[in-house]
Amino acid sequence: MAENNSSSKEKALFGLDKNPSNIMPEKLTLDSKIQFRCHPGVSCFTACCGNINIVLTPYDILILKNRIGIDSDEFLLRYTKPVFLEKTDMPGVQLNLTAEGRCPFVTDEGCLVYTDRPSACRYYPIGLANFHERGDETEGKEAEQFFFIVKEDHCKGHEEDKTWTIREWRKDQGTDVRDEINRGWMELVMRRKSHGIQATLSEQAQKMFFMTSTNLEKFKDFIFNSSFLDVYEIDQETLDKIQNDDIELLKFSYLYMASSIFGTQDLKIKEEKIKAKAAAMKEGQAGAVDRAEETYKELKRDYDQLKKDIDDKKAKGTK
Numbered sequence: 001m002a003e004n005n006s007s008s009k010e011k012a013l014f015g016l017d018k019n020p021s022n023i024m025p026e027k028l029t030l031d032s033k034i035q036f037r038c039h040p041g042v043s044c045f046t047a048c049c050g051n052i053n054i055v056l057t058p059y060d061i062l063i064l065k066n067r068i069g070i071d072s073d074e075f076l077l078r079y080t081k082p083v084f085l086e087k088t089d090m091p092g093v094q095l096n097l098t099a100e101g102r103c104p105f106v107t108d109e110g111c112l113v114y115t116d117r118p119s120a121c122r123y124y125p126i127g128l129a130n131f132h133e134r135g136d137e138t139e140g141k142e143a144e145q146f147f148f149i150v151k152e153d154h155c156k157g158h159e160e161d162k163t164w165t166i167r168e169w170r171k172d173q174g175t176d177v178r179d180e181i182n183r184g185w186m187e188l189v190m191r192r193k194s195h196g197i198q199a200t201l202s203e204q205a206q207k208m209f210f211m212t213s214t215n216l217e218k219f220k221d222f223i224f225n226s227s228f229l230d231v232y233e234i235d236q237e238t239l240d241k242i243q244n245d246d247i248e249l250l251k252f253s254y255l256y257m258a259s260s261i262f263g264t265q266d267l268k269i270k271e272e273k274i275k276a277k278a279a280a281m282k283e284g285q286a287g288a289v290d291r292a293e294e295t296y297k298e299l300k301r302d303y304d305q306l307k308k309d310i311d312d313k314k315a316k317g318t319k
């Protein structure tokens with residue numbers, strides 16, 4: 001059973017600032033050795049599947065809703081609750097726990113969705129600190145990456161007689177594949193976090209981010225059934241890929257979010273749209289100049305009239 005600790009735990013997805021008292025103060029590399037094994041025979045089996053915050057990546061949502069056989073809308077409604085990611089103003093979701101504080105997929109026999117379990121469950125108890133989290137956010141410059149181990153009293157896996165490198169352990173857990181697919185989304189969140197929030201995302205931008213990162217069906221519909229393709233220059237090869245392959249669609253969604261939120265050049269806006277926008281702005285500016293000129297003329301007319309009235313009065317007074 002999960003310990004009933006009042007402070008809620010996190011399975012590490014993003015970095016260092018979670019539950020710091022349980023993080024071992026040692027920077028580990030892929031070649032570092034760890035002693036750990038988790039299997040149904042451990043006395044604490046499934047203890048870590050309760051009283052916990054499990055943030056879901058867009059890929060987790062895709063895999064889990066496919067596994068259960070429902071669409072994203074239903075999955076979000078039944079299994080998740082909204083949260084802000086990593087103390088940013090970017091909205092996402094985490095697994096909704098049962099009234100008993102347990103993961104909805106845990107049973108006495110183990111995890112019902114084990115082969116499709118979320119990324120955070122795969123990473124535990126090894127965290128990865130990276131993605132410019134240490135203030136090293138210069139574009140194009142690689143942030144320092146290292147691993148750390150989380151040791152919690154209830155987890156007896158650290159007492160098991162199995163030693164392997166972090167590289168071997170991560171391969172075994174399938175985290176390499178997750179990392180590759182999650183990277184674009186995690187970078188967006190870490191970028192927002194490390195740059196600091198100078199201006200809050202507009203409500204519209206938050207809705208766009210939420211829809212794009214949690215609901216691939218809706219994002220696909222947005223691409224193919226809105227004015228999206230009138231605005232963006234997307235080649236046919238990319239369109240074919242995102243039409244037929246959800247992983248490609250997912251990766252494309254990261255580019256769209258990066259270009260909408262951070263103004264990256266990942267997606268190209270059509271030339272005629274840029275020209276039309278420039279012409280509209282120019283027209284607006286020209287209109288503003290005309291209006292200013294008209295206002296000036298009116299003021300001048302009033303001023304001249306006032307001056308004439310005063311002069312007339314003065315002339316009458318001297319007579």
Ligand code: SF4
Nearest residue numbers: 049103105106111121
């Ligand atoms: S998804 Fe599976 S592994 Fe993850 S917390 Fe739930 S039951 Fe445990």
Ligand code: SF4
Nearest residue numbers: 038044046048155157
């Ligand atoms: S060994 Fe650790 S990771 Fe495995 S079930 Fe126990 S608490 Fe969870």
